[in-house]
Structure formats: structure tokens, C-alpha cells
Amino acid sequence: MWEFWVRSLNASTIFTVAALGEIIGQRAGIMNVGVEGAMLFGATISFIVTKTTGSYLLGFLAGIAVGALIGLLHAFFSVTLGGDQVVNGMGIWILGFGLTAYIGYPYTGPLGLPRLPAINGLSPFFLLSLLLAAGIWFFLFKTHAGLKLRSVGENPSVAEVSGINVVRTRYASVMFSGALMGLAGSIYALDYNPVWNYNFLMGWGFIALALVFFSMWNPFLLLGGSILFGALWQVSLNPEALLPNIFSRYIWRTFPFVITVIVLILMSTKWFSSRWGAARPEALGLPYEK
């Protein structure tokens, strides 16, 4: 049982870090539906760097850096060019899907390095994800800078008038958001499952995106959601441990996706949105023009 929970928490780490990135961006009013693309970039680049240099540290740094660059690209499209954020995000996703399939292919296979240390099986990155969630919650709700960031996402015109640089705030938030997605991808590729295969995230980025809606843009609710999904994912990978001989292993693999859809439906009902919907940043998805 301990092993099951440890693996679930390790899986949840990746959802948490990626979705925390998305929360930061969305709190500043910029939606990035291309989480999966940014994560694929982070995962692939960090994997290649670590495999060629043998250094985990360089790999993580490269993953974070490429994530931030993807964030910069998204910010350029969404803030400077003011395009439709959904279209831009889809662009980020398909760019990541297509380009990493090509770039990473020669590196297909296992990383071939000793695994990163773990505490009784628990990845240290899980602890990092807890710290990040707490830190981002503190930043967003207890600091002046966090208040500024949120005001940009709620009402950019008013924020601008009160002396906040909307463009700069949004750029910074979206780049930081991309960096976290890149980090999440790196954790997946270097720690959770260090075997490169094309499109190997299999929709984790989209689940992270769904978790943001689920979290009501609150890092702590997000943490709970991530752990739930991490556990579901583990059940679907090793169903025999809990519920033997019901479905084939392929059918079990559909479970996290089925549950994501069910959770999304519950969250979109009137009952749910009238209770919690007010947390949605007011200016989310809207381009800002002076």
C-alpha cells in the first residue's frame, strides 16, 4: 500500500507543478491551453541534455529554460500581438507535439543513468511541489506583488490606471508559468519515467489544464486534485493491485481520462459554478489594449 501511495504522490507532483504554472498565467489573465506542448518541450530537451552531458542539474535547467522560452512565445502572441489565446495555445501544443517527436526520436529509449535519490520511494520533487504550492499561494494572496498580478487578471484597465505595468506583469507571469510547465516535463522525463518515447506525456498536460478549472485557481485545492488524479493514474496502471480481473489493462488506461471528463462535467454545472465560479479571473482570455 505504501508503494501505491508513493507512486501516486510522485505522479501528482507533475500535475501539480504544471498546473501551478497554468494558475499563475491565468491569474494574470492569460490562458495557455498548450500546457502539454510546453511540457513536451521541457521533457524532451531536459532528457536530451541529461543524456548527452550526464548531468541531471543541466537537464533540469535546460527544461526550465525552454519552458520559459515557450512562455515568452505565448506571451508574445497573446500580449503583444493580442491574438486569440486558445488558438495560440493550440499552436504551442501542436508545435511541441510535432517538433519534439522529431527532435527526440534519435534519443528514444531509457536515460541510462542511476536514478535520482528518493526518500523511501518518494520523490523529493513531491516535497518541492508542496513548497511551490504554498509559496505560490502566499505570493498570490499575501503579498503586494501577488495582488498586482491578480488585479491584472481581473481588470487590466483599472490596474494600468493604478500604476501597474500590465504588459510587463503578463509577460513575467506567462514566462514563469512556462518555466514551471517545463520543470514539470523535466520531472516526468528525468525522474518519474526516464524513458523517452514520442508524445510520451499522453495527455498529462491536458489533465493539468483541467485541474486548474477544478482548483478554482487556488493552489491548495489544486494540490488535492493532483493527488486524487495521481492515485487514479496509479490504479489505472496497476489495477490488479486493487481490483483484480475486471477489465483488460487497456480499458484501465482509459480511466483517468474518463474521470477527467466526469469531473469537468461536475465543475461546469450551475450548482458548482454558482458556488465557486466567482474565483475565475474576470479578464481571463481577453486581450488587453490600451
Added chain:
Amino acid sequence: MNIAGYKIKLEKKTSFSGLEAAALSVLAVVVALFLVGFIFLQAGVDPAKGYAEIFSYAFINSFGVPLTINRAIFLLLCTFAFILPMRAGLWNIGMAGQLYAGALAAFGVAYAFGARTNPDVPAGIVLPLMILAAMAGGGLMGLIPGFLKGKFNTNEIVVTMMLNFIAFWVTAHMIKEGGPFMGSGGEGEGFKLPPVLQPGLFLGMPFTIWFALGLTALLQFVFTKTRIGYEIRSFGASPAAARYAGVDPFKISVLVFVAGGVIAGLAGYHYFATVPGLFKIPKNYGDFGDLAFYGIICGLISQGNPLAAIPLAVLFGGLTSGGRFVQGKLQLGFGIDYAMLGVLMIILVAFQFFFRYRVVFKKEKEA
């Protein structure tokens, strides 16, 4: 910005002509292909030679041309599955799941008539039923995001993407490791249709080309000449205004997603049940789900225009089949067609800007 006495300004476009839109689309494709040339360079291949090989294989070579046609039909159907919701302002990225569902339903009919083991099924009944089942399977798969969007305003991007993975694994369950549709070879692929269920070619092309061309005409007619087409377009332009004018959002959302799913289901039937050499759900069925994402590219470049989608489907059908070919011939890395997909998409995103703004050069007045 001032350059050489000219003032460069951006003006918001209020309208632009069809010609201007077409020119911009062509330019976007050219820029993207130019950038992909750098991938050839990095792999040590002269881009001109790389493209020459791709185009000659895709559009001249007697092995390549049928492949291009098969892919073009497939892409055209996937594009229509994408643009129906797109014209209503909705995102269907679930073509992959819908086409797997269509293929599973079609092969399910063949299976129900015992075609897995019995070569003498009544083709006159089974074949039409397979086509109808493919449409129904894809349509049901499309109904899910359409209903959820219309009823609860559930994010259709996440739902369709989740359904892609669900359909992917259900397909694996059906054709692999003792699944009901598993072929006799035990190689993790679906059973092969008996010869009576293998439709012949028409002028060297699968008969499904008539579906693709017929749908082009139908969609063009629906979008330009019918009330429902007008409702779809007005809902896409402004959901709030359309609602005010009496358009029912639930109806539109269900309609475009079901219709899109039906068409994607046909795409699944087309590739797995009419293309010579297949006639089964192959081991690498996931590649066709990935190929379906080119439907997004064709849909975005054509701006949702069904007629404009035809040359694009032919172009990308050729580029992907030719891309696969040069990989082997010129020792390029795997996935040049994937890289091209990514670059095309991001260039299109960048080009959105030029659809909304016009760059104007004005002579500076003498001070």
C-alpha cells in the same frame, strides 16, 4: 517606426477581400515550408533536393501518388470534421477519437456478421451497414463534447482530447492481446476484411473520394445558402449576439459536433476499410490519429472554407507521404512530417496577426 522617410503604421482591418485572405494563407504555407528547410539543412540535406524528392514522390511517382490521394481524402474528411465546429467558434480536436470510433463501429458490423472467420458474408448488406456504423460511431463520439458544451458549457478542447485517449485505448483493447477484433496473426492488429468486403477502386482511387467531394459541395451549400449555415456562422462570430437573435446555442453545439464526428467516422472507415493493403485496423493506427491533426492545419489555413480545403488536403497529403519517403531515402530523422506539422501550426498562429492588422507605409511629410 520610421524607416528611410517612411512611417510604418499598423491599422486594424475592418474588412479584407477573399483574394487577400488567400494570398496570406499561401504566404503562411510558404514561410512555414521555408523554415522546415532549416530542418533539412541541420540534417545535412539540401532543402531544394529534399523538397524536390518529396514533391516528385508525392505527385509523380506511381507508388507515391495513390498514397497521396488516400491521405488527401482522409485529410479532407478530417478537415471538415474540424471546420464545422470551427465555423461555430468551437474547437474539435477529437478527430482522432472520432475516427477510431468510426473504424471500430464499422469493423464491429463486419465482426457481427462473422466476417472475422467467414469469407462469405452478404456484402450487399454488410458493406452499407459498415459505412452507416462508421458514421454513427463517429457521430456518437462527437455527441459527447457537443452535448456537454451545449448543456453545461464544458470546455470542448479538454473533453475532445480526453476522448482521443479513451478511444485510443479502447481500440487497443479491441485489437490486441486477445481482444475480439484481433487478427489471426497474433501481431496485435485487427482482423482483415474478407475480399467481398474490400471495395474495389474507382479510377485507381477508393470510392470514398465521392464522400469527400460530395461533402465539399454540401458544406459549401450549407454555409452559404441555408439558414442553419447562417446560424452556425453568426454563432461563431458572436455567441451573445446570435443568442439574442434567437439562435439556440445547445442546438448549434450538438449539431456541429455530431456532424463533425460523423465525417471523422467516415475518415476512419476510409483509411482502414477501403485503402488497398490495409482492410484492417493496423498496429500503428495511432499514426492515423496523429495525421488527423493536419485537419486542424487545413481548417485554419482555409479559414473554414470547404472549397479551399481541397488543394490544402492534397498538398499536405502529399507532403506527409513524401516526407515519410524521404526519411528513408535521405536518412533524415524520423518524424519530418511531425516537425512540419508543428512549424506550420505556429506560423499560422503568427499569421493571425496579419489577418487583423494591415501594415501601412506612409511617406513622412516634410517638416
